[in-house]
Amino acid sequence: MTIIKESAPHLRRKSSVARMMGDVLIALAPTLIFAFVVYPINTLATLLLSLFIMNLCEFIFVGIKNIKPKYEVKESFINRFKTAIKEKYTINNLLSASISAVIFTLIMPVGMKLPSGNIIPPIYPTIVGAFIGITFGKLVFGGLGSNIFNPAVVGMLVSKYCFGSSYINYLPNQYYSLPDALSGATPLYEGGAIYNNPNFSLLDMFLGKIPGTLGEVYKITIIVGLIYLLIRRSADFRIVLSYLATFIAITLVAGLCIHGKNSNVHTFEFLAYNLLSGGLLFGAVFMFTDPVTSPINSPSRVMYGIIGAIATAFIRYFAALPEGVGYSILLANMIGVALDHYEWSSQRYTIKKIIVIISLIVISLLITFLATYYGGIYKNG
Amino acid sequence: MIAKTKGIKDTKKLVGSLPAVRYIDPKYIFLATTNTRCSKFELYIKEGDHVNSCQLIGKRIGPFFEQPIHSTCSGTFIGFEKHYHRSGKLTDFIKIENDFKDTLDPSCKERTPEEISKLTKEEMTEIIKNTANVGLGGSSFPTYIKFQTNEPIHTILINGIECEPYITADHRLMLEFPYRVINGIKYVMQAFNCKHAKICIKKKYKDIKETYEAILKEEEGSGIEICPLGNYYPQGWEVEMIKNATGIKLNPGELPSKRGIINFNVSTIVGIYKAIRYNMPVIKRFITITGDGINHPKNFRVRVGTSVKELLPICGGYKNPDKEKVFILGGPMMGASVPNDDVIITKTVTSIIVLDKEEHREEPCVRCGSCVLSCPVHLEPVQIMNAVKTLDKERIKKLNPTRCIECGLCAYSCTSKINVTDYIRKAKLIAKL
Numbered sequence A: 001m002t003i004i005k006e007s008a009p010h011l012r013r014k015s016s017v018a019r020m021m022g023d024v025l026i027a028l029a030p031t032l033i034f035a036f037v038v039y040p041i042n043t044l045a046t047l048l049l050s051l052f053i054m055n056l057c058e059f060i061f062v063g064i065k066n067i068k069p070k071y072e073v074k075e076s077f078i079n080r081f082k083t084a085i086k087e088k089y090t091i092n093n094l095l096s097a098s099i100s101a102v103i104f105t106l107i108m109p110v111g112m113k114l115p116s117g118n119i120i121p122p123i124y125p126t127i128v129g130a131f132i133g134i135t136f137g138k139l140v141f142g143g144l145g146s147n148i149f150n151p152a153v154v155g156m157l158v159s160k161y162c163f164g165s166s167y168i169n170y171l172p173n174q175y176y177s178l179p180d181a182l183s184g185a186t187p188l189y190e191g192g193a194i195y196n197n198p199n200f201s202l203l204d205m206f207l208g209k210i211p212g213t214l215g216e217v218y219k220i221t222i223i224v225g226l227i228y229l230l231i232r233r234s235a236d237f238r239i240v241l242s243y244l245a246t247f248i249a250i251t252l253v254a255g256l257c258i259h260g261k262n263s264n265v266h267t268f269e270f271l272a273y274n275l276l277s278g279g280l281l282f283g284a285v286f287m288f289t290d291p292v293t294s295p296i297n298s299p300s301r302v303m304y305g306i307i308g309a310i311a312t313a314f315i316r317y318f319a320a321l322p323e324g325v326g327y328s329i330l331l332a333n334m335i336g337v338a339l340d341h342y343e344w345s346s347q348r349y350t351i352k353k354i355i356v357i358i359s360l361i362v363i364s365l366l367i368t369f370l371a372t373y374y375g376g377i378y379k380n381g
Numbered sequence B: 001m002i003a004k005t006k007g008i009k010d011t012k013k014l015v016g017s018l019p020a021v022r023y024i025d026p027k028y029i030f031l032a033t034t035n036t037r038c039s040k041f042e043l044y045i046k047e048g049d050h051v052n053s054c055q056l057i058g059k060r061i062g063p064f065f066e067q068p069i070h071s072t073c074s075g076t077f078i079g080f081e082k083h084y085h086r087s088g089k090l091t092d093f094i095k096i097e098n099d100f101k102d103t104l105d106p107s108c109k110e111r112t113p114e115e116i117s118k119l120t121k122e123e124m125t126e127i128i129k130n131t132a133n134v135g136l137g138g139s140s141f142p143t144y145i146k147f148q149t150n151e152p153i154h155t156i157l158i159n160g161i162e163c164e165p166y167i168t169a170d171h172r173l174m175l176e177f178p179y180r181v182i183n184g185i186k187y188v189m190q191a192f193n194c195k196h197a198k199i200c201i202k203k204k205y206k207d208i209k210e211t212y213e214a215i216l217k218e219e220e221g222s223g224i225e226i227c228p229l230g231n232y233y234p235q236g237w238e239v240e241m242i243k244n245a246t247g248i249k250l251n252p253g254e255l256p257s258k259r260g261i262i263n264f265n266v267s268t269i270v271g272i273y274k275a276i277r278y279n280m281p282v283i284k285r286f287i288t289i290t291g292d293g294i295n296h297p298k299n300f301r302v303r304v305g306t307s308v309k310e311l312l313p314i315c316g317g318y319k320n321p322d323k324e325k326v327f328i329l330g331g332p333m334m335g336a337s338v339p340n341d342d343v344i345i346t347k348t349v350t351s352i353i354v355l356d357k358e359e360h361r362e363e364p365c366v367r368c369g370s371c372v373l374s375c376p377v378h379l380e381p382v383q384i385m386n387a388v389k390t391l392d393k394e395r396i397k398k399l400n401p402t403r404c405i406e407c408g409l410c411a412y413s414c415t416s417k418i419n420v421t422d423y424i425r426k427a428k429l430i431a432k433l
Helices: A017-038 A040-065 A077-088 A091-106 A123-137 A151-166 A192-196 A202-207 A219-231 A237-261 A267-276 A280-287 A298-318 A324-339 A351-375 B113-118 B121-130 B143-147 B169-176 B178-192 B206-218 B238-246 B266-278 B308-315 B370-374 B381-390 B393-398 B409-413 B420-432
Strands: A111-113 B021-023 B028-032 B040-043 B056-061 B066-070 B075-084 B090-098 B155-159 B196-202 B224-229 B261-265 B284-290 B298-303 B325-329 B336-338 B351-356
Touching (some): A040 A123, A091 A123, A091 A151, A111 A123, A237 A267, A237 A280, A237 A298, A280 A324, A298 A324, B113 B178, B169 B206, B178 B266, B224 B238
Parallel strands (some): B196 B224
Antiparallel strands (some): B028 B090, B040 B056, B075 B090, B325 B336
């Protein structure tokens, strides 16, 4: 029998990164299955392509990053690559690239229209987006655990600006069908008239019977995923709560102002439509909560959610840009790094931090009030 | 899992209710010549001399204070031998052959209650200094220095929480010698002229609570009460205990006596009782031998200076001897690991834990924040780790690693299995430069 010396502590908690990532994949599964049932071929094609590209990039990157130089190990490149993979490529690399791929798939459009008029699954956007997303969103920063931006969002935004004009958000199928006039755009894109549009009831939006991307429209399965993640504690509830609470507060203020000007608009209906439209819930559950790209301590995480919500709401209501959630994720990721700076990061809720949090909310509500009351919401015209 | 660690899987059920085995007559007794606080020593006896039990045979000399060395049995001093000390270092030990007569040194004379009631704080401090009482919870901080404070004390806290998993030595001590604990507390209350004392225990130890409630009924008006606190780790850390027992929040680095509180471990209290009542040093103590690598975990009452090698066969030896083992003195979260089982039980060894070695593969940190959520002193272990990796001294200093109490929760809760506590130890060294 041999006795080994090791440094304290000698016990470890039974939890692992692989468990956390597996939980995220399980939480994504209902949405993915729903998407697969509604658009089988398109979902499968996008998913397989992005899974393949992202995992391949990650695999090659891990091999090249950890390869031993030739003057140390006198072997061929292939053999040195193989040993590097054997030592460093773990289940975590596979799972993290797969999560990015699944999220990326679910925020890709339903299909794309070729110049010839044929409608095909979004093949080019997926190839370009998956490659750029994983490479420039994650690997250039140093791979797993070092990235600042969410790779799936980076990939989605890049592909959207390369191929956006050919995107199709709706294909007629058995799950639901729309009058032709509405089939072109997502409810949000359509504009502010949405909340009294009889074609999209709240229930339709909840069940995903609206034009949109492959996965982010199925709110019911996203909420199931959120509950699973929170029960398993694989996502930080602080981010989800602060994000949704701030967004609801801003939307309520905006809704009240619009209601004051136009009594046809009901505040809570406006709120419900805004919560259920676009990628808001999907982003809040699966992309804002990504631990790698969010700050490290609790007060910063609360602030991170608040900043994300303010960015989302302002882009949605006042900016001439689509993809409010995608941009707000990147913006919050970037500010999240600043929140972690050692000069002010700490786990305590100090008075300064509480003042910052309260003033963030108050100022954003004030801006919303002034802008909607005196200006009006952009998409309302 | 992004969550604060509250409890640690506890296996105390294994041994907590077992009465302690008396193993008080080993053939040889070994006494450490040096320890972590004192690096030099001086002996008053020569090889071949006969010594009495409790006889003063030398002193350890440290930079700030001296510690007398007492023999813990009667017999013959036959030389020096090298063994592993609690701190994990190979140290010279004084070897004494036991003659099994246990003749007491004439210096140990019993004081009558009248004599004790006349003792002042200064006299008690002198007695405790001469009997070499130290913090027996593991800190080995000299008790007389705690007694020298001039601040007014309003509450005495007795730490019987023993928050680390596996250890049950204090649990057995409190159950088997409740009168010594109560009398020890009374002496300390007399010394500080204070009216309140609280015995802090874990909420789940119903047996201790019942025992002490029954005894304290006889002692109406003594001001001693039993105070069940939380079951989590690190409830036994003094700041956490004072906060939950009295509601006083200590500032970082502040001494409890500044706020009118003084705290002792229960085994220290029993040591004080022995010193004041019988003028005796600590010669016996409770220890626990347990862990997944031991066949029959047991509690022991042993003479200080017994070799662990003699106790292991009583516990049925190692379980699965072909597996690699980790041999820990102290708790599994903060205890020191030694490279050999040739260890001597000193005054401050509370337990011996043998665990099967678990291999942890370190993965890259995914910034889940579990270490930040779990840290009891509200540090950010992961940020300190990143600062150590880049050797950024300014950043390390700003992140305050010196406040770390090395409880080990950051490494325990790490989802990537990184030993974060090790990085923080390095950060402490760098911050001191």
